[in-house]
Amino acid sequence: MISGQTIKGSIEELGAITKVDLCVMDLNGEVIATTTDRDLLDISIIISFANSPVDSQVIGDVHLFKILDEGEPLYVLLAKGDSEHAYMVGKIGVSQLQNLIVAYKERYDRNNFFQNLLLDNMLLIDVYNRARKLKIETSVPRVIILVEIKHSQDNTAQELLSGMFAPHSGDYVTAVDENSVILIKTLSKGQSYEEVAQIATTIVDMMNTEAMLSVRVSYGTIVEEIKDLSKSYKEAKMALEVGKIFYAEKRVNAYNTLGIGRLIYQLPESLCKIFIDEIFGGKEVPDDLDEETLNTIAKFFENNLNVSETSRQLFVHRNTLVYRIEKLEKSSGLDVRKFDDALTFKIALMVINYMKYLDNKNN
Known part of the structure; x- marks a missing residue:
């Protein structure tokens, strides 16, 4: 009304x-x-x-x-x-x-239509009939961009998004829960994921500068048909969760760039425990390591296992870095200077983060 x-x-x-x-x-x-x-x-x-x-x-x-x-x-x-x-x-x-x-x-009708569409609450024939009645194009490229907000009582994020992306350009802003806002972004032919990433980054920057809001943004894959928007929405939700678990430092996460994090996210907890026991046995697991060692290894991975460059960026002597790596090898049995051991250790860190997430979710 x-x-x-x-x-x-x-x-x-x-x-x-x-x-x-x-x-x-x-x-x-x-x-x-x-x-x-x-x-x-x-x-x-x-x-x-x-x-x-x-x-x-x-x-x-x-x-x-x-x-x-x-x-x-x-x-x-x-x-x-x-x-x-x-x-x-x-x-x-x-x-x-x-x-x-x-x-x-x-x-209001469009808002209701998109909410039911994203939540899979509509029959396929109803999707096209209602879209035609509401004068919504059914066969144009679209992508779901999900904006997670910390304060559920704050409508600022939705108001700002509505101001940035108007319906007359084919974009729609809605919400299906209290913690996030959904942008249904219509794309022109030829627009790629690079442009979508730029839009997502702009949203993060705008929320921060205009309203001092710290948000996380994710997006799904680009779909050509309106019936597939729920698929892009599910992908954006997964990208948001996977990003929080494995890529906490990133404010924007795309479903098509989640890499190994997406695979681990879909593993059962029992399989994760078997993997950790198999890799470390009774030895010290990464969760028990001190912060200095973990930061050192993270920087080592960032520099593609280059000892000289890592020691330079950490402002430590090369021998000090080698000592820390050897100390990790003694406690865990993995020499991260070797590619296979480095890959195993990296995956183990991600699996442990995922298990922590599951524990917090269940408690």
């Missing part, structure tokens, strides 16, 4: 331009919005007009009009002033408000 504040803004602007007093009332004579402090007509007259078969009437210098919603009266508009001028302004006001009602209903 269109808000009273929206109606008020509309008639105040029209009244200021035309110098005509305007008032919108419901069918029971309650004032919704007005540009004057005076009572233009007695409430009984308003109620009588609302229940009459006519759509407009004039009493003295006040013109009464019905504002219709799909042929049924919803509000009554009063326009007071010079006869012809007030009549014309009243008709304009009715047209303006009826268009607003249609626009708000369409927005």
